[in-house]
Amino acid sequence: MIPFGLGSSLEGHVIPYQGGITLDMMRMNKVVEVLDRDFIVRVQPGVTRTQLNRELKKYGLFFPVDPGADATLGGMAATNASGTTSVKYGVMRDQVYDLEVVLADGTVIHTGSLAAKSSSGYHLNGLMVGSEGTLGVITELALKVYGIPEAMVAARAVFETVRQAVDAVVAIRQAGIPMERMELVDKRSLQQANRFMGTSYPEWPTLFLEFTGNESGLKQDVNFAKDILAEFQCKNVMFEKDEKARHKLWDARHKLAYAFVRGTPGKKMMVTDACVPLHFLPEAIEDTRKTLDRMGMDGAIVGHVGDGNYHVILMIDMGNENEIRQAQALNEHIVSFALSKGGTCTGEHGVGIGKAKYQREEHGPAYGMMKKIKDLFDPNHILNPGKIFI
Amino acid sequence: MIPFGLGSSLEGHVIPYQGGITLDMMRMNKVVEVLDRDFIVRVQPGVTRTQLNRELKKYGLFFPVDPGADATLGGMAATNASGTTSVKYGVMRDQVYDLEVVLADGTVIHTGSLAAKSSSGYHLNGLMVGSEGTLGVITELALKVYGIPEAMVAARAVFETVRQAVDAVVAIRQAGIPMERMELVDKRSLQQANRFMGTSYPEWPTLFLEFTGNESGLKQDVNFAKDILAEFQCKNVMFEKDEKARHKLWDARHKLAYAFVRGTPGKKMMVTDACVPLHFLPEAIEDTRKTLDRMGMDGAIVGHVGDGNYHVILMIDMGNENEIRQAQALNEHIVSFALSKGGTCTGEHGVGIGKAKYQREEHGPAYGMMKKIKDLFDPNHILNPGKIFI
Numbered sequence: 150m151i152p153f154g155l156g157s158s159l160e161g162h163v164i165p166y167q168g169g170i171t172l173d174m175m176r177m178n179k180v181v182e183v184l185d186r187d188f189i190v191r192v193q194p195g196v197t198r199t200q201l202n203r204e205l206k207k208y209g210l211f212f213p214v215d216p217g218a219d220a221t222l223g224g225m226a227a228t229n230a231s232g233t234t235s236v237k238y239g240v241m242r243d244q245v246y247d248l249e250v251v252l253a254d255g256t257v258i259h260t261g262s263l264a265a266k267s268s269s270g271y272h273l274n275g276l277m278v279g280s281e282g283t284l285g286v287i288t289e290l291a292l293k294v295y296g297i298p299e300a301m302v303a304a305r306a307v308f309e310t311v312r313q314a315v316d317a318v319v320a321i322r323q324a325g326i327p328m329e330r331m332e333l334v335d336k337r338s339l340q341q342a343n344r345f346m347g348t349s350y351p352e353w354p355t356l357f358l359e360f361t362g363n364e365s366g367l368k369q370d371v372n373f374a375k376d377i378l379a380e381f382q383c384k385n386v387m388f389e390k391d392e393k394a395r396h397k398l399w400d401a402r403h404k405l406a407y408a409f410v411r412g413t414p415g416k417k418m419m420v421t422d423a424c425v426p427l428h429f430l431p432e433a434i435e436d437t438r439k440t441l442d443r444m445g446m447d448g449a450i451v452g453h454v455g456d457g458n459y460h461v462i463l464m465i466d467m468g469n470e471n472e473i474r475q476a477q478a479l480n481e482h483i484v485s486f487a488l489s490k491g492g493t494c495t496g497e498h499g500v501g502i503g504k505a506k507y508q509r510e511e512h513g514p515a516y517g518m519m520k521k522i523k524d525l526f527d528p529n530h531i532l533n534p535g536k537i538f539i
Numbered sequence: 540m541i542p543f544g545l546g547s548s549l550e551g552h553v554i555p556y557q558g559g560i561t562l563d564m565m566r567m568n569k570v571v572e573v574l575d576r577d578f579i580v581r582v583q584p585g586v587t588r589t590q591l592n593r594e595l596k597k598y599g600l601f602f603p604v605d606p607g608a609d610a611t612l613g614g615m616a617a618t619n620a621s622g623t624t625s626v627k628y629g630v631m632r633d634q635v636y637d638l639e640v641v642l643a644d645g646t647v648i649h650t651g652s653l654a655a656k657s658s659s660g661y662h663l664n665g666l667m668v669g670s671e672g673t674l675g676v677i678t679e680l681a682l683k684v685y686g687i688p689e690a691m692v693a694a695r696a697v698f699e700t701v702r703q704a705v706d707a708v709v710a711i712r713q714a715g716i717p718m719e720r721m722e723l724v725d726k727r728s729l730q731q732a733n734r735f736m737g738t739s740y741p742e743w744p745t746l747f748l749e750f751t752g753n754e755s756g757l758k759q760d761v762n763f764a765k766d767i768l769a770e771f772q773c774k775n776v777m778f779e780k781d782e783k784a785r786h787k788l789w790d791a792r793h794k795l796a797y798a799f800v801r802g803t804p805g806k807k808m809m810v811t812d813a814c815v816p817l818h819f820l821p822e823a824i825e826d827t828r829k830t831l832d833r834m835g836m837d838g839a840i841v842g843h844v845g846d847g848n849y850h851v852i853l854m855i856d857m858g859n860e861n862e863i864r865q866a867q868a869l870n871e872h873i874v875s876f877a878l879s880k881g882g883t884c885t886g887e888h889g890v891g892i893g894k895a896k897y898q899r900e901e902h903g904p905a906y907g908m909m910k911k912i913k914d915l916f917d918p919n920h921i922l923n924p925g926k927i928f929i
Binding site: 184187229239263323362491507 | 600650666760846913
C-alpha cells in the first residue's frame with residue numbers, strides 16, 4: 150500500500166517497485182476546518198500548501214512551510230518536508246498537532262490532540278511525521294498556522310567567498326535578528342540563471358534574505374544586517390520592500406530549477422540533500438565544489454544556509470551510465486562528509502529508496518530500534534515496503 | 540531503574556513505589572560543549588537550566604525553556620517540560636537535536652544528529668522526549684540555543700473578566716506580535732499575593748506580558764498591543780523596560796507559589812495542569828471557578844494563556860481525607876472538561892502516576908500502540924515501572 154499525493158518527492162518514495170497498491174490521496178482535498186482563534190487548521194492529506202494558504206488568507210493567517218514544490222500536506226508530513234522558511238518556523242514536524250492515521254490492521258488512531266502543547270503519552274505525532282507511509286496512512290492533519298507578518302523586506306547580498314557569506318549568516322543569527330529566509334546560491338547557479346533567464350546577476354556567491362516584522366522593527370533589523378554584511382566584506386547588497394520588486398530580487402532563487410531544466414534539454418535533474426552543523430557548511434560547500442571539479446562534473450550548489458542544509462543540482466543524461474555513476478559517487482561523497490561531521494544524509498527530502506543505504510551508518514544502533522518499530526506497526530510489511538529500510 | 544534529577548516533577552514520576560533502583564543523575568552535571576556557531580549546546584542530564592544559562596551568557600546565547608523550577612535538563616526532556624516561554628520558543632521537545640540514551644538492554648543509542656534539520660529515519664528524539672524514563676535513560680542532550688534578544692518590555696494588563704483577557708491574547712497573536720510570554724493570573728491569586736507579599740495589585744484578572752525584539756520594533760509592538768488591550772476593555776495597563784522594574788512588575792506571577800506556601804502553613808500544594816484549544820480557555824477557566832465555588836474549595840487559577848494551558852493551585856491539608864478527595868474530584872472534572880474539548884490531561888507536567896489513569900481515554904486506540912512501544916523498548920518493565928501506563 151503506497152499513499153500517493155502529487156508525486157513531487159525526490160527519493161523514490163512513491164515508486165511501487167515491488168508492485169502493490171497505490172492509494173490516490175488527491176480526492177481527499179478538503180480544508181476541513183479553520184480554527185482561526187486556535188491557530189489550527191484541519192485538512193485532508195490531498196490539500197496542497199498553496200490551496201491551504203489561499204483559504205487561510207481570509208483569516209489573516211498563513212502556513213509557513215515552503216518546500217518549493219506545491220506539494221500536498223499529507224506528503225509533506227510523510228517526508229517531514231521543510232524548505233526556505235524552516236530557519237524561522239521549523240520543519241513540517243513542528244507544525245503537527247494531530248494526525249488521523251490508519252494503521253496496517255485498519256485501526257484508526259489520533260496521534261495528538263488540539264492542545265497547543267501536551268506532555269501526555271508517547272509522541273506519536275513526531276514518530277508518524279517523516280515515516281514516509283511505512284507506519285500508517287495519514288488521512289487527516291491538524292496543523293499550526295500563524296498570523297501574517299505586517300511587513301517584509303527582501304535582500305540580495307553578494308560575497309567573494311562562500312565562507313564570508315556563511316559567516317555573515319551566523320553573525321545575523323547570533324544578533325537575534327528573526328530572519329524569515331536565508332538562502333545561499335553559488336556562482337555556477339547564477340551563471341545558469343543569467344544564461345537562461347536573461348538576467349544579469351553578479352556571478353558570485355550570493356545570499357538571498359527575507360526579513361519580516363513590524364515596520365519599525367524591520368527598519369532597524371535591516372540596518373543592523375547591513376552593518377553585519379559589510380563586516381564580512383559583502384561586495385554588494387540590495388534591499389526591496391515592494392512586493393513586485395521583492396519577487397524580482399528573489400527571482401533567480403525561485404526559478405533556479407527551471408533555469409537548469411530549460412537550459413539542459415534532454416537531461417534529468419538530480420538533487421543531493423545533506424545537512425551539517427552550521428559551522429561546517431563553508432567546508433562542506435568548498436569540499437563539494439572541489440569534488441565536482443575533480444570529477445569534471447557540472448553542478449550548482451544552493452543552500453538553506455540558516456540550517457546548514459545544502460543541495461547540489463546536477464543535470465544527468467539518463468542514457469549515459471557514466472554520468473549516472475558519477476552522480477551516485479558524488480552523492481555518496483557528500484553524504485559521507487555530512488555524516489563525518491555529525492550531520493545527516495537527508496536534510497529535508499527524506500529517505501525513500503535513495504537514502505535507505507545510509508540509514509545504518511547514520512543511526513548506528515538506533516537503526517535497529519527503528520526496524521523493530523517498523524515490524525511492530527507493520528508486521529507483514531504491507532505499508533510502502535522497501536522504503537527507509539533495506 | 541528510576542533516573543532522578545532534582546525531584547521537581549509534580550506527578551510522582553520519580554517515586555519508586557514498586558521499589559527498585561534510583562539513579563542519581565546529579566553528578567552528570569557538565570556542560571560538555573558550547574557549539575556557539577551551530578546554536579547547539581551539549582550537556583549532561585544533571586545540568587540545571589540556570590546553570591546552562593550562566594554558561595551560555597558568555598556567548599550572547601540563552602536556552603529559553605522556563606518551567607519555573609530550576610529543574611535539570613534531563614528531567615525537563617524526560618517530561619517534555621515547557622512553561623512561560625513556549626508561546627514563543629516551543630516546548631522542550633522542540634529544542635532537542637540529539638539524545639544519548641541507554642536502553643533497557645544496555646545498548647547506547649543516539650536519537651538524532653547535530654544537523655539543524657533532518658528527514659532521516661524515525662523521529663526517536665521526539666519519542667524519547669516525554670517518555671519519562673520508561674523507554675531509556677538519557678545520558679547526554681544536544682539542545683538548540685538562541686541569540687539573546689536586544690530589548691525586552693514587561694507589561695501588566697488588568698481586565699474585568701477572564702474572557703476579555705483571553706480575547707486580547709488571541710488578538711495579539713493574530714496581529715503577529717512575537718510575544719515572549721503571555722500569562723494570566725486570576726483575582727484569587729492576586730488577593731493571595733497582596734496578603735502575603737505586602738503588594739497592592741488590583742485584584743482582577745491580569746495578564747502578565749513580555750515583549751522582546753529590537754528597540755524600534757518593540758516600541759511599535761507595544762503601541763499596537765496597547766490599542767488591542769484597550770479594544771478589549773483593559774481597565775489598566777503598565778509597561779516597564781528597565782530590568783529591575785520589569786522584575787518588580789512580574790513579581791506576583793513569579794512568586795505566586797511562594798505566596799501560597801507561605802500563606803498556608805502546614806498544607807501541601809497541589810497543581811492541576813490541563814491544556815485546551817485556545818478558544819475554549821475562557822470557558823475552561825469559568826467552569827473551573829464555578830466548580831471550585833460549588834465544592835466550597837479555595838483555589839487560584841493561573842494560565843500560560845498563549846497556549847491554552849492552565850493550572851489551579853490548591854493548598855491541601857494532607858491529614859484531611861475529605862480535602863484530598865475533593866482535590867482529586869476537581870482534577871478529574873478539569874481533565875474531563877479538557878478532553879471533551881479536544882485538549883490534553885497534561886499540558887506540561889507529564890503523566891507520571893497522577894495522570895496515568897487518563898491515558899486510555901485521551902489517546903483512544905493510540906494508547907494500545909504506546910503500550911506496545913513500551914513493551915518493545917523495555918520487555919521486562921525495568922525502566923520506571925508503573926509510570927504513564929497502568
